[in-house]
Amino acid sequence: MKRFFGFVKKEFLHIFRDVRTMIILFGIPVAQLLLFGTVITNEIKDAHIAIYDQSKDEVTREITAKLLSSGYFVLDQYLESTNDVEAIFKKGQVKEVLIFESNFAQTLEREGKANIQVIADASDPNMGKLLAGYTSGIINDYILKEMGELKLPMQIEPEVRMYYNESLESVHLFVPGIMAMILMLISAMMTSISITREKELGTMEILLVSPLRPVQIILGKVAPYLALSIINAAIILIIGHFAFGVPIHGSWILLMGESILFILMALCLGILISSIANSQMVAMFISMIGLMLPTILLSGFIFPIENMPMPLQVLSNLMPPRWFIVILKNIMLKGTGFLYVWKETVILIAMAVVFTAIAVRKFKVRLE
Structure with missing residues (x-):
């Protein structure tokens, strides 16, 4: 055990002496977090909504039908009380809730004005803003086309409220996404490069004939990056919380527990990449191209998964950052506990086990 800790200490010293590695580990993540201030949005499609209709009259039914026939919304369920709004948002499927006031049609006919409350999940601020805008537009279109011939100046005023991100700060979206991308790339890429460097230089064989067992060598290579990635995660959270609010x-x-789990999963993936690659260049190429682009495009970080073609939606299920971003948004923005993220947690654990099993199998073949 003393030899093992000495080996780990040597790996830490090797990392600290390499300026380029330190820049990659700490400089690039902070720069990305500070500079990544814009995100790309798409139009909404099949967004799940819930409706609490206190009136249940002809006008509310027509407005509901117009919303659902637009192709932008899918009715998830009718609510029985306003107390159900918080719970249904925390489940993550429903993105918007519409609440019709009681005696809606009568109020509209008598006073020329009636109220609809639009409550949107703004943990994704761009999506929340789009949902509210589309909903208001469809309702206004209904007024002009269906009720324009009436003499009274009919008016329906949607009351919009954004849950979890009332000010629609885009930083609330990109901090979880950037955190997932950085931890994924840094943990997997640096681990795979570290091990393939030993193979490329021919020093892996020297390490294998040392008193250390192969599993201790791999753990010794991984341990420093685990510690440094945890520090990275803490830095990102501190900057996001105190600098960006x-x-x-x-x-x-x-x-932090979920972050450590994600880091471990990424480290296991890095070991798997190093078992496939024979050189640092190949390992870096696989890490950058094979991980960065899918993380950006298929994780829901920038592009809503619901808007993707079905084959890509299926493929996105294989992207670990997708599940980690869901966990981050639930804990950071919605304040949910483990009961709301247990499924995503189990998926990350399963991915870590699978990556480790494949990597160990391949390493045994290579190192014997």
């Missing part, structure tokens, strides 16, 4: 409504302990 991103709230952390949930448990810090749960948040």
Whole structure:
């Protein structure tokens, strides 16, 4: 065990002496977090909504039908009370809730004005803003086309409220996405490069004939990056929270625990990449092209998964950052506990186990 800790200490010293590695580990993540201030949005499609209709009259039914026939919205369920709004948002499927006031049609006919409350999930601020805008537009179109011939100046005023991100700060979206991307790339790429460097230089064989067992060598290579990635995660959370005002409504302990799980999964993926690649260049290429682009495009970080073609939606299920971003948004923005992210947690654990099993199998073949 003393030899193992000595080996780990040697790896730490090797990392600290390499200026380029330190820049990659700490300089690039901070720069990305500070500079990544814009995101790309798409139009909405098949967004799940819930409706609490206190009136249930002809006008509310017509407005509901017009919303659902637009192709932008899918009715998830009718609510029985306003107390159900918080719970249904925390499940993550429903992105918007519409609440019709009681006696809607009568109020509209008598006073020329009636109220609809639009409550949007603004953990994704761009999506929340789009949903509210589309909903208001469809309702206004209904007024002009269906009720324009009436003499009274009919008016329906949607009351818009954004849940979890009332100010629609885009930073609330990109901090979880940037955190997932950085931890994925840094953990997987640096681990794979570290091990393939030993193979490329021919020093892996020297390490294997040392008193250390192969599993201790791999753990010794991974341990420094685990510690440094945890520090990276803490830095990102601190900068996001104190510099950009991103709230952390949930448990810090749960948040860090989930982050460590994701880092471990990424490290396992890095070991798997190193078992496939024979050189640092190949390992870096696989890490950058094979991980960065899918993380940006298929994780829901920038482009809503619901808007993607079905084959890409299926493929996105294989992207670990997709599940980690869901966990981050739930804990940081919605303040949910483990019961709301257990499924995503189990998926990340399963991915880590699969990556480790494949990597160990391949390493045994290569190192014997």
